[in-house]
Amino acid sequence: MERLRLTKDRLKQELSQCDLKPGDSVLMHSGLKALGWVEGGADSVIDVLLELLGPQGTLMVPAFSYCYAGRPGTVPFDPKTTPGSRNGAIADRLRQRTGAVRSAHPSHSFAAIGKNAHFLCDHHPIEHAVSDPSPLTQLLALHGKVLFLGCGTQSNVMLHLAEALADFRYDHLPFRPIWGEEYLIASPDGPIRRPVREHPGCDNHFPMVAELLLQEKKGSCHPVGMSEAFVFSAEDILDKGLFLLKQKPDIFLCHDPSCEACGPRREYLKSCGAISEVSAE
Ligand SMILES: [Zn+2]
Structure with a gap:
């Protein structure tokens, strides 16, 4: 199929139809290729969004x-x-742009440009990949939004925060055990290792949350x-994730045999009595 040629003007016209307003704080998950051939590439997408947000x-x-040691x-x-x-490509480009602020987390850092970039990214302790305080909880404090552009809705990191806040939390178990339980961090005296406290894991089941929110006209x-x-409000995503986890603590755990995270996490939930032995897909 021939790829669409997306001019910067058309990109701006189409993105201006989305629920993004001047002054918004927005977390964006994105993919560039799926949009077509974008005039000016990733920089155009960033420029247009920064113009819209003002x-x-x-x-x-x-x-x-x-940056896990293993x-x-x-x-x-x-x-x-x-x-x-x-x-x-869009996120990579934003991180490298002049004026971008990056949080200092060895596995789950965020980068931001704009008025609240420092508010979002300046305080991101190693112990908190996603939980409070983190750029995600700062985004919630700003009543921020989450934009998925050209990438579907699976990479919805706000739901890892829901997992971290759930009654039955399982993110002390590694996402990929081979990566180990330590971070590797640069320091003036050479690399140092620090223990991993939170392991944001599998997102195979995350698209259900966006689908439910769209059905409810919240997004x-x-x-x-x-x-x-x-586009969704960050709070709506978190609330829906917490609601679903309360009803079914293993709702976000997949049954993909190649997934290293979900099997052990399901076993852990069984051992806690959070779910029964037989758990439907
Ligand atoms: Zn999984």
Whole structure:
């Protein structure tokens, strides 16, 4: 299929249809390729969004780097230099732009540009990948929004915060055991290791939350290029995640045999009595 040529003007026109207002603080998950051929590439997408959000607005993206000591190829985390991993071309570009602020978390850092960039990213203790205090809880304090652009809604990191706040919390168990239980962090005296307290895990089941919110008219979906943009309030995502976890503590655990995280987490929930032996898909 021929890829659509998306000019900056058209990108702006389409993104202006989304529920994004001047002054908003927005966490964006994104994919560039799915939009088509974008004139000016990732920078155009960032420029257009920053224009829409205006001087009082803030755009934040994941800059996750997964600097676990046991992960092959891991370099000691330095927020100034460590590249992101699997966050997409737009997020990677934002992290590297002049004026971007990056939080100092070795696995789950965020980068932001705009009025509240420092408020969102300045305080991100190693012990809190997602839980309070973190850029996600700061986003909630600002009544922020979550934008999914060209990437579906699976990479919904706000739901890892819901998992961390759930009655039956399982994120002390590793996402990938081979990555180990320590971070590797750069320091003037050489690499140091610090224990991992929170392991945000599998997101295979996360799309259900966006689907439920759209059914309830809490959120919007608009076409952008060859893909679409979804916008939700961060609070609505968190509330729906917590509601679902309360009803079914293993709601977000998948049955994919290749998933290293969900099986042990389900066994743990059984051992706590949170779920019964037989748990339906
Ligand atoms: Zn899984």
